[in-house]
Amino acid sequence: MRKKCRRICTNRRRERVRNRFCCFVLLLAGVLNPVHGYAWGFSAHRKIIDAAIHHLPSPLHAFFKAHGPWLHDHVNDADLRKHTVIDEGIRHYIDLDRYSPSMDSLQVWFPMAYDEACERWSEDSLRAHGIGPWHALSTYRRLIVAFDQKDEAAILRHGADLAHYISDLHVPLHTSANYDGKLSNQLGIHALWETQLPESFMDGYDLFPSGPQAIWIENTEEAIWQTVLTSHACLDSVFAFELETRKAFDGKPIDAYVERGRTRQLMRSPLFAEYYHEVLDGQVERRMSASSALVSSLWYSAWIEAGAPEMAMKAPDSRTRWKKVLDWLFK
Ligand SMILES: [Zn+2]
DSSP states (O other): OHHHHHHHHHHHHHHHHHHHHHHHHHHHHHHHSOOTTOOSOHHHHHHHHHHHHHHOOTTHHHHHHHTHHHHHHHTTHHHHGGGTSTTOGGGSOOOGGGTOSOHHHHHHHOSOOHHHHHHHHOHHHHHHTOOHHHHHHHHHHHHHHHHHTTOHHHHHHHHHHHHHHHHHHTSGGGGOSOTTSGGGTOTTHHHIIIIIHHHHHGGGSOOOOSSOOOOOOSOHHHHHHHHHHHHHHTHHHHHHHHHHHHHHTTTSOOEEEEEETTEEEEEEOHHHHHHHHHHHTTHHHHHHHHHHHHHHHHHHHHHHHTTOOOOOOOOOOOOOHHHHHHHHHHO
16 A cells, blocks of 8 residues: 555656656747747846846845846746746737837827727737737736835746836837738848847947936836837838848848857848848847836836835845756756
């Protein structure tokens, strides 16, 4: 009997480890394969976090700075959740061109409360086209509650998620149904604009102006929607300049194996990326800079809305990322 029990326990343990391992592989696959909704690269998301922390005044600066490594580790949790949480995927974008091709109409309609938008277009249609701005706003409200309750774990969790969603909404291709150029024969433009360009050139970007830059935003709904509309207005240049770059490379190869960390991947060639980056004339830098400024201001505004509570700082967890993965995998 005891033997049987032990066998069952061992089998269950094996099954649990196997399930967790499968989940881990899925997460890894998700990281390596861009789909609609992935934004910036991991390193660009982390750079935005660093710049957002840099913009904060005291005492928030000290709190977020102390937890910078945790935020680095978790700023992309929202992307990883797409493989385990139903509906996570639609929180990272909004296909504004599904509503109207006219920028004027979009500017008249938005911001619009979620319930009102559901009445006008139906909830199914909203969900089919992405709910990025509405979800970013609800994450911001959760962050206010977390500050109000002085719940450090919740502050960090919602702070990291808010940074992720807001950064995603600064990517023009996250506001279009043509998010990877499939509808205009420009496949691959998504990874090129949001991952390859920042990874290649962000070291030269000016994302750390001196002194705190965060401001209190009274109407956060308006600020988030204006960001999305500005991203959408950038799309013309995103597509037109990519076509111009393709024309300049007419007859020449535009792809090459490029070293990325410890891997070699087939991407646009460094020369193609450099030409495109040049004709975009600072667009990627401007979107990254705006992203870090808004993330910082939203963290700050949520803290002010919660009555500017005192922030206690615990020593950050000293376990390495891989140790945490292994702990989680074999728990
Ligand atoms: Zn995302």
